[in-house]
Amino acid sequence: MTRVLIPSGALGLGYDKVALERAVTAKPDLIAIDGGSTDSGPSYLGRGVSKYARESTKAEWQGLIEARIAADCPLVIGTAGTCGTDSTVDWLYEITLEILSDLGATAKIARLYSEQDPRKIARSSLTPLSAAPDIDTATIESCTHIVALAGAEQINAALETGADIIIAGRTTDTAIIAALPLANGNHAGGAWHGAKIGECGALCATNPQSGVILVDFDDTGFTVTPMADGAFATPHTVSAHMLYENSDPFILYEPGGYLDVTGAKYTAIDERSVRVDGSKWVPSDAYSVKLEGARITGYQTILMAILRDAHYVENAQSWCDDILLKHGLKVADRIGLDPATWHAELRIIGQDANLGYLETRTSNATELGVLAILTAPDQATANTLGKLMNPYLLHHPLTQAEEQPTFAFPFSPAEIDRGAAYEFVLHHVMELADPMDAFRLEVTDV
Amino acid sequence: MSSVSQIVQKVRSKNAGPFWLTIDIFCGTPAAYAQIVEGLSTARIAALFKTTPDQIKRFDIADLNVIKFSLPRPTIQGSRTDRDMHGAGWAPLVAELDIN
Numbered sequence: 182m183t184r185v186l187i188p189s190g191a192l193g194l195g196y197d198k199v200a201l202e203r204a205v206t207a208k209p210d211l212i213a214i215d216g217g218s219t220d221s222g223p224s225y226l227g228r229g230v231s232k233y234a235r236e237s238t239k240a241e242w243q244g245l246i247e248a249r250i251a252a253d254c255p256l257v258i259g260t261a262g263t264c265g266t267d268s269t270v271d272w273l274y275e276i277t278l279e280i281l282s283d284l285g286a287t288a289k290i291a292r293l294y295s296e297q298d299p300r301k302i303a304r305s306s307l308t309p310l311s312a313a314p315d316i317d318t319a320t321i322e323s324c325t326h327i328v329a330l331a332g333a334e335q336i337n338a339a340l341e342t343g344a345d346i347i348i349a350g351r352t353t354d355t356a357i358i359a360a361l362p363l364a365n366g367n368h369a370g371g372a373w374h375g376a377k378i379g380e381c382g383a384l385c386a387t388n389p390q391s392g393v394i395l396v397d398f399d400d401t402g403f404t405v406t407p408m409a410d411g412a413f414a415t416p417h418t419v420s421a422h423m424l425y426e427n428s429d430p431f432i433l434y435e436p437g438g439y440l441d442v443t444g445a446k447y448t449a450i451d452e453r454s455v456r457v458d459g460s461k462w463v464p465s466d467a468y469s470v471k472l473e474g475a476r477i478t479g480y481q482t483i484l485m486a487i488l489r490d491a492h493y494v495e496n497a498q499s500w501c502d503d504i505l506l507k508h509g510l511k512v513a514d515r516i517g518l519d520p521a522t523w524h525a526e527l528r529i530i531g532q533d534a535n536l537g538y539l540e541t542r543t544s545n546a547t548e549l550g551v552l553a554i555l556t557a558p559d560q561a562t563a564n565t566l567g568k569l570m571n572p573y574l575l576h577h578p579l580t581q582a583e584e585q586p587t588f589a590f591p592f593s594p595a596e597i598d599r600g601a602a603y604e605f606v607l608h609h610v611m612e613l614a615d616p617m618d619a620f621r622l623e624v625t626d627v
Numbered sequence: 628m629s630s631v632s633q634i635v636q637k638v639r640s641k642n643a644g645p646f647w648l649t650i651d652i653f654c655g656t657p658a659a660y661a662q663i664v665e666g667l668s669t670a671r672i673a674a675l676f677k678t679t680p681d682q683i684k685r686f687d688i689a690d691l692n693v694i695k696f697s698l699p700r701p702t703i704q705g706s707r708t709d710r711d712m713h714g715a716g717w718a719p720l721v722a723e724l725d726i727n
Contacts, residue, residue: 219645222705222712312646312699421691424651428643428697430686478707524707535716537708539676539701541723556707604706605645 182399183362186212188248189392190381192241192258193233196392200409201244204393205252207408210365212249212256213357215380216273217263219473219605220426227475227603229326231262231269235276238262242273243280246346250286255340257347257357259331265351266326267296273348281627288345293335294621295350297327302472305611310471313608320606324474327607332436332470333372334616336360342624351473353435354380362398370460373440375403377433378422378457385422388412402458404450416447419455436471436616438464467612470619474607479524479556481599482567486574487589489548496579497549501527504573511569516562523566524556560598567596631667632722634659640718645704648714649697650721660692666726672696675720696721 186209189196193216217225221232231238242258249256262269270292281288303321321327328351337360339347349357358376363369375396378385382392391409405414423430423442433440441461448456488494508525512518530550533540553574555566574595576585613619631638636655643649650672654660664687673680676698686695701717702709711717 219704220642220713223645224705310646314646314703417691421653421693424649424688424691424693424695426641426643426649428647428649428684430688430695528710535710536720537710539717539720541675541720602707605703608644608646 182397183211183365183367184209185358185361185379185396185398186252187358187379187382187394187396188212188214188245190215190384191218192216192245193237194392195241196244196382197409198244200391200393200412201248204395204408205248207395209252209395210254211361212245212252212254214245214258215260215354215357216258217260217265218354221263223475223603223605226264226266226328226473226605227325227477227601229264229266229268231264231272233263238273239276239280242276243283246277246280246284246286246288249345255345255347257336257339257349259336259349259352259354259357261348261350264326265295265328265349267294267350270294270348270350277346277348278627287627289343289624289626291339291342291344291347292623293331293339293347293349293352294623295328295331295352295619297329297472297619299324299327299474302327302474302611307472307609307611308469310608310610314606316606316609320476321474324476324606325603327472327474329470329472329611329619330436331620332356332616333360333363334437335620337364338617339622340364342622344624355433355435358396365398367398368401369462370440371402371457372398373433373435373462374442374445374457374460375405377440378403378405378419381422381425383407383409383412384425385419386412386414387418402456402460404454404456406454413453414455416449416455419457420445420447437468438462468616469610469612471610472607473605475603476606477601478604479558479602480560480563481602482555482560482563483597483599484553484567484570484574484595485591486551486553486595487548487591488551489589490586493579493586493588494546494549497529497532497551500577500579501529501551504570504577507577508570508573512566515569516565518562522558523562525566525570526554528552528554556602560600564596564598571595628725628727630722631663631724631726634662634726638718638722640714640716640721642700642704642714643697646700647697648700648717649695650718652694652721654692654694657689657692660689660694662726663694667694667724669696671724672721675724676701
């Protein structure tokens with residue numbers, strides 16, 4: 182049997198400290214936590230930075246290092262620092278050194294690096310996944326960061342070093358949990374399925390904010406138990422978690438194969454725990470890892486104006502269309518910029534800013550926000566585009582006949598430089614002869 | 628005639644990675660599940676998202692009283708044209724559909 186403690190869905194989200202203490206006394210074989218995902222968008226991967234405050238990360242990571250010492254078991258984090266680049270692995274490594282120094286503790290630390298060289302990836306043979314964007318060599322080479330998603334093999338290579346703390350770059354959410362049960366010879370389908378159920382912590386149970394759960398893996402399947410007061414796993418909450426952020430609730434692709442839970446049986450053991458058997462792991466012939474990449478798509482300046490005059494609220498769309506037309510002419514006149522290199526957009530908040538062309542309802546708003554988004558090849562140009570937009574948002578009349586109107590600006594200056602805007606460009610897999618071919622391990626005694 | 632949201636417990640939309648969107652309709656009861664399975668065609672979901680039915684993956688999961696639709700994201704997450712980083716804002720489109 183392998184017992185894995187999962188403190189929460191991600192480091193930085195917080196966890197129930199009492200539940201964590203209770204879980205530690207249950208003698209886990211491993212504490213595993215996820216550090217990120219693509220869900221917050223391409224900027225984090227593009228810049229190679231964490232979404233969460235360093236202070237939150239340090240406080241929560243310290244709690245887990247103390248739990249690791251108390252439980253006398255390894256602690257592993259996957260996708261360290263939101264995106265799992267080398268820079269975020271090193272960021273968390275530095276935080277770890279500070280914590281160990283504060284605690285007067287020692288540890289063997291393994292760092293697993295997942296970052297790839299864009300020039301090398303551009304020359305590699307890649308297979309697109311469903312709905313992948315079109316890419317070419319130049320697109321790949323222009324990525325600021327590319328990571329490969331490590332699977333159980335790479336995590337096990339890190340565990341085999343005897344490390345107390347493993348700081349992994351990008352991994353699949355499940356790999357950090359499935360790795361040890363697989364190494365221990367537990368049921369492979371159960372290992373991956375239990376890892377998928379556990380990867381968001383107590384999200385597979387009631388009281389999901391409490392975070393802490395235990396997953397016990399054995400020869401036929403797994404048992405999941407939430408640890409907080411008021412947290413209960415039921416066959417319904419557990420099986421429903423397969424829906425979460427998954428395009429297919431029965432099949433989950435991982436490096437080296439896929440998990441099929443079509444035949445899984447979920448049984449309540451008591452009011453708190455659920456037993457799952459019948460999951461299947463189907464190994465693939467080749468070993469492939471998924472890639473994620475982000476690149477700069479331009480630099481942006483934004484402005485916001487608010488329309489409260491009923492006449493303008495009613496005619497907001499034609500007001501915006503007219504402004505875009507006049508702004509375009511002004512840009513051509515003042516800076517002669519090639520229209521193919523820049524972009525201006527006005528989103529009407531209160532009308533269709535969320536859904537755009539898919540919106541089915543018509544607005545009956547008291548006021549409307551107009552969000553201007555200017556995109557250009559560099560920040561200075563984006564700012565200039567914003568400055569050329571400013572007078573229209575402030576004073577543009579619907580007709581020549583009316584007196585010059587003035588609209589509400591919440592800020593001065595109205596132009597807000599947003600910096601680089603990034604986009605995801607890879608949804609592809611790369612075949613590896615050996616699982617460690619695209620990954621590097623560094624082990625230090627601290 | 629009732630809207631989906633009047634019949635079911637909850638409609639949720641989420642990213643399934645940067646390139647896919649997934650919509651879960653939690654019906655709550657077998658009766659509500661039957662009503663949605665019967666009344667909400669894949670073609671209607673495709674039309675709602677201005678795409679074709681072959682782009683929609685559909686899962687009718689009676690054990691959970693859940694109907695799930697997955698489709699390529701209408702805009703790639705975080706791209707210049709994207710309006711909703713986490714993809715949760717598409718759920719109301721489905722929730723507001725009328726069911727006979």
